[in-house]
Amino acid sequence: MSDEKKILVTIDGSKRSKRTIDYICSFKPFRDRKITLFNITTPVPEAYYDLTRDAFSNISVSQVKAWEMGQKTIITEFLKEARQKMIAAGYKADNIDIKLVDQSKGVARGILEEIKNNEYQSLVIRRKGRDNSILSVAMGGVAAKLVEKADFIPLIIAGTREIRHYQCVAVDGSPGGMRAVRYTADMMANTNCRILLCSIMRTTVTDSATQGKDPFADLALWAHDKLNSALFEAKEILTQAGIPEDRIETRIVQGAQSRAGALLDTARATQCDTIVMGRRGMSDVESFDMGRIPRKIIYASRKFTIWLIP
Template structure:
């Protein structure tokens, strides 16, 4: 993971849904020590529209297009200033918030990814923007691209569930999980946040020729000893950054058919508002941009906030 820059890039589209992202930032107290860059990409009208000015019959049409463009930019600026005031009122320092409004260049997702490589600690987005609110999809196209391709820093998907500062952290002993633990520790250090260390153990499966199906062939016993050691070490890491021992809990789930479903259910049972994953778990397949379990959680825990750590 790159050096912690203590700065979050917040991608906003000026919609009502984007205000929920601001409300999330206001509610999650550990973020108040961070610097924020409120970032918007404006899609301007193509220059060919203004070439029509040479045609007398099109003057009114091009004038209306120009008026729309100016009005749209003014609305975005108003949105950004309102967001900044909300953040300051919640406890952020005024000097820690910067607003950037950029013109679209390569495409919204690519432009955000380019900006994200300029020394940020994390990227905060929503699952869907305001323009896609009527679509029956769990994720918008821009959000999907950002989750898939932003591999240089953590990506946070802001949810709508009320923030209660309880995080469910998936622990499996993998390098991805270790980096997730490190990131969470730096983010919530010396706070009153509660952390639930969640691990899902499944038996290895083999094909039973007689029964003509996959059957469990054992393996949980050995894995249990290993994961208990990992959880204890993780507990010590969080204590070392100022999280009280009574705020650190563990939940080991055995025999679940689906890791993703088990983790979502565990987060709900424990009343967690945030689920945290390493980008890839033990099955670190090189040509996959993100592991299967995180994708399933993103789509299954629609109201929760999800952090994906590279």
């Protein structure tokens, strides 16, 4: 495995993908990483080339070929402009690659193949692209497939909130949650970014609660203690990565009716720009289930940037 920490960024030339480049430019910790700007172009279906039987069809085919070349020229120029914008934002020119490939399979499958054939550390997508784009990463389409299938790589879903370098990291005491903390520590190492370590409880534990009288109260106390221990461990991981202790806050939210809703409310109230979650919860066994908490967060948090960590 290469020590280079490469990030694959899928863009399609749309206004939304321009906002992805804005995100990449604004998020300072990425500037020391290797970035590949990636696009899959749409070929014209082979059936169009069967129109060569008469002179009129020959004219049509030439127009189709010209359209193909025009589309490649447009996206190539877009990629070059994006690269120049990143350089102006502080990226080293040698750290930015451009990759334009023709579609041969499904879009999501093509992206997954690109990841598996190269040593990328993270994948950046948007919830939506332009409607007629081959990289139209709309939830329910390509993005939804990548959320489901790209379960072996940290997935970054770029949002539209202003980047304040303030992450809300969900901590639940699970191995997956701790992997999310370690990924955050790696990304934010030796920076002055702010991090909120947030744990959510459905129950409420009072300061006067005592053990041994009520089994349900005992269970709540046990859960509270476990979350406190997880938060302490998470803070240690972050401080060891060079993040100042006074830039890290820990919080347990109690009595939540919805864990996803409480996490979103906390992130909004504290004006975080990014929510970081483990792909798997306490079981750490089953693959990511689109019906569970991460899915709710992704669909309900349109403006937040989401980091989903395997």
